[in-house]
Amino acid sequence: MRQTWRWFGPKDLVSVDDMLQAGVEGVVSALHHVPSGEVWSVAEIEKRKAEIARRRDGSPSGLAWEVVESLPVSEDIKKQKGDWRAHIEAYKASLRNIAACGIEVLCYNFMPVLDWTRTDLAYRVSHGGTCMRFDLVDFAAFDIHILKRPGAAADFAADVAEAAGDRFRAMSDEAKTALAGNVAFGLPGAAEHLTLDDVRAHLAEYGAIDAGRLRRHFIDFLEEVVPVAEEVGIRMCCHPDDPPVPLLGLPRIMSTEADYKATLDAVDLPANGMTLCSGSLGARADNDLPGIMERFGDRIHFLHLRNVKRESNGLFGSFHEAEHLGGDTDMVALVAAALKEEARRRKAGRKDHQIPMRPDHGQDILDDLTRRAQPGYPSIGRLKGLAELRGIMTALSHERHGLPA
Template sequence: MPSRLMTQAMRWFGPSDPIPLAHIRQAGATEVVTALHHLPNGVVWPRAEIAAHRALIEAAGLAWTTVESVPVHEAIKTAGPERDELFDNYAATLRHLAAEGITTVTYNFMPLLDWTRTDLAWELPDGARALRFELEAVAAYDIHILRRPGAAGDYTPETIEAAARRHAAMDDDARRHLERTIIAGLPGSEESFTSGQFLAAIQTYADTGPERLRANHIAFLEAMCPVAEECGIQLVVHPDDPPFPIFGLPRMVSTEADVTALFDAVPSAANGLCFCTGSFGVRADNDLPGMVQRLGSRIGFFHLRSVQREPNGAFHEAAHLEGSADMVEVVDEIVRLQQRENRSIVMRPDHGHQMIDDLTKVTNPGYSLLGRMRGLAELRGLERGLLHRKANGR
């Protein structure tokens, strides 16, 4: 049986992305993962628009089999009165995507915010820039700028004290910058807010605690998985980023137990996982290689990156083979999975550093070209080295 390699992809945000498709191809990717980002949440994606998007990609010599992402409308997450109509729209979008050759659809079930960071240009010792998350910065915004009722009850006394010092040291520009960084929308996020809008949106989750959010997630899967099965699509859920509650909002895809609960509730093969080593890796209690081994049959897409965990709940994006994750062991388990199941799984290097010439260019935070190209080269070399060692009985 021939060795199976991961399918190497990069994320592309469409024609407005400062990284052109030609550069993605030159970086070594054979596919892109992308979406129709210009369409509002909850509407049906027209087949003609999907076909036009695919034609652009294929004209550049690349393939498109994985969507990232078809957003789940907030009214689905809260079981709002328009949920059934939104289910119908989502099902129609899945059918249109399948008709255009899409086999994997990524989504997440995080309330209101997608991925969250507090610094989009944190300087590393080598001069490159990374994304970073500081819990005390979140607390400073939550307690002193957003002024969410009851916010202080979600933090330790030490974090509250540090947040007060942090807020007092910021001028108005720094406070506005922190606000924009947290809630103005990051690449791939489909929503953005002002603080007033965000505070009002949080109130829509007043009756949606952790168990209700999980129940609503299961209801979504029960409605969508039969459609996905029918048209040959696997739905893959992206884990929470970061993998714990923030702003009083529950998050329920943060651990192996969370994912297993979803699989047990909806055992359909169409109910899959986008395994993000960075999101899961923020928690030291997530055993990344073991999770790949145990959840592997349901994994349909990999985001490979490593974070460096710091004290007091902070973390930053490390180089792809460094940081707190044992990426050698993770990729070794992926190699075993692909050989065991005789399939190639789409992988993209996630959240590269802004570095070299990209430091002087306009880039989407986390999605500059050179940092991701470095990550792709390192991960590809690691995978091939592991395969070579196994082929030679070592």
Template sequence: MEQTWRWWGPKDIISLAHVRQTGATGIVTALHDIPAGEVWTKEAIMERKRFIEDAPDLGLRWSVVESLPVAEPIKIGEGDLTELFDNYRESLRNLGACGVDTVCYNFMPVLDWARTDLAAPVAGGGRGLRFNQHEFAAFDCYILRRSGAEADYSEDVLRRAKVWFQSSDEEVRAKLLSNIMAGLPGAFDRYDVEGLKVILGRFKNVSTERLRENLKRFLDEVVPTAEEAGVRMAIHPDDPPWGLLGLPRIVGNEDDLAFIVGAHDSLSNGLTFCTGSLGANPKNDLPAMAARFAGRVNFVHLRNVTKDPDGSFAEAEHLGGDVDMVGVVSALLQEQKRRKDAGDPRWRLPFRPDHGHELLDDIGKPTHPGYPAIGRLRGLAEIRGVMTAVSQLQGLPV
């Protein structure tokens, strides 16, 4: 599997030289300065590609786009979408022409990943990301004051949410909003409470069924172009994999993935297999899902979570959580062998260590939440060890 690293562009405090020191050779990045819905020009793509690849001693390549964002009106199914679809198709053509041929995207309404604590303590003084169900409920019910929000939470969670809210002050509440908004990377908008109410209002008539219809329409519009451009798309699962703030989410379980891959029988309509996002759903059997959908996996995020009975979860050590990482890696290495034996020139699956704990002297550095260097380096090294062991024991290409 191709070892890659998410890099936030030329202003990232983790340099390309640092990335190469981790052992990664593939870069996962995006043109975050271009707003969702606008065209990625060949000139802009090549400028970033040259920046990554023009240092021959590093031997890096731009392996994966993460993400080419889908504009909110497409998810809503709102208004005349002709220009947005045209722009997305043009961006895919330009990426393919520039040799950047794997595109990760998501279809999560409003929020990308959501956490309530960006610095939850871990053993030895490190810090990690955590989603506390009662804190999110406190935000939803008492700060946002969304109508009908109480119906989405258990009595116990609501009780603890009320206690949390009553004991908090404005500074703590503002910090919670900031933490929840931190999952919107790059050029995406952040919302205050009133702004969040406005964008949620635009989704008020979008049910689970309608959001699925809108995703199907998106795939109908763009997958044929991706095929022509030689681009393999990879939808990212919802994080967490259930509805938030009254918004439906449709990429969170085995049935959802089956619907998506069934929408177009094409490797250009593929998946990002994220063990952290899917792993937060206690009903998901990750090794079984990896085996079932391996033929349509185009990109892999490997991280781990520990889950609580109330729906809360914490991001764990890469080999230390609830997810059977060895089982997942084994299924994906088996798929690599199948692709190689079939003569697929792009048989190696790109993967990256997703998120990581703040450890050692990374603690407190201004990295993107979840993306410190040392924690991800540790995760990459651990997964590299699993890959090496599995490949040797089973005779699989790594």
């Protein structure tokens, strides 16, 4: 697998030099400052490539921008309202510009309103480090009592809604503000930061859009943009919902194996692919990650390898970001399945036989705790995860003791 690392640009507190010392082979980045629906120009893409290509002292880094994550799909496209048709044309233009700059893999998502959701961005674990956590009761307290979404209580089990009320009443004003900020947290340097009023406005516009209609909108989008991606040589790969369940009364359509099968079958072109995120899909107990790798390997264009620890035995509940080898996903089995897929591709002569992967998220440990980089993206925590994953890859690929090629 191609070992990559996510970088949020010059404002990222983890530098190009840090990436280089971590031993990564390629970089995952995006133009977070460009608003959704606008064209990524060749000039802006080349500027980011140049930033990645040099170290702090100006010398060449030897690294290149290899994966885009993410070229955002606007809310207008998802809702098919406002300027959605113009936004699709802008997306096509961006695809052509990305390809012209030599980048071949594009990760994106189709999650309504919020790209990802956590209730705690610095949850302390037993060894003293911190991680991101989704607490179902805290989220219910936010939905019912802070956002005050009409009908929210009915979307939770009675015991969860009751516990949420108790927890909300025990919260200080500072804790309530922190919880709201955590749920609506955006990417650093992003062009859009959502307020509670923004979230309420989006929810109102999604009121008539159920899962079936949102999936139809997604397929409409794919039918427009995937042929362009196919034409210019870009492999698009949709990231799963995070968490992979309906939230805030919004539909979720990329949460299970069945969801992926429906959309990949609907636009059955090689450029229409999947980002297998073991953390997002792994938050649901019914998602078989090694099996998904085996069954969808032909269309998996990007891997996010991280682990979560589910905190209940139900289909979905609270969870936190675990160490890469310490959660509920069998990471060894997943990596073995990915290596088998790569061997199959090499045998078939595929140019894309090497699948890019990155150590997704990581616990804040050691100096991460004072650096305070983007939540989920510490330097040392991700380096630890990458080292563990690299060890699995090396062992499974060993010429005497590893898997047969």
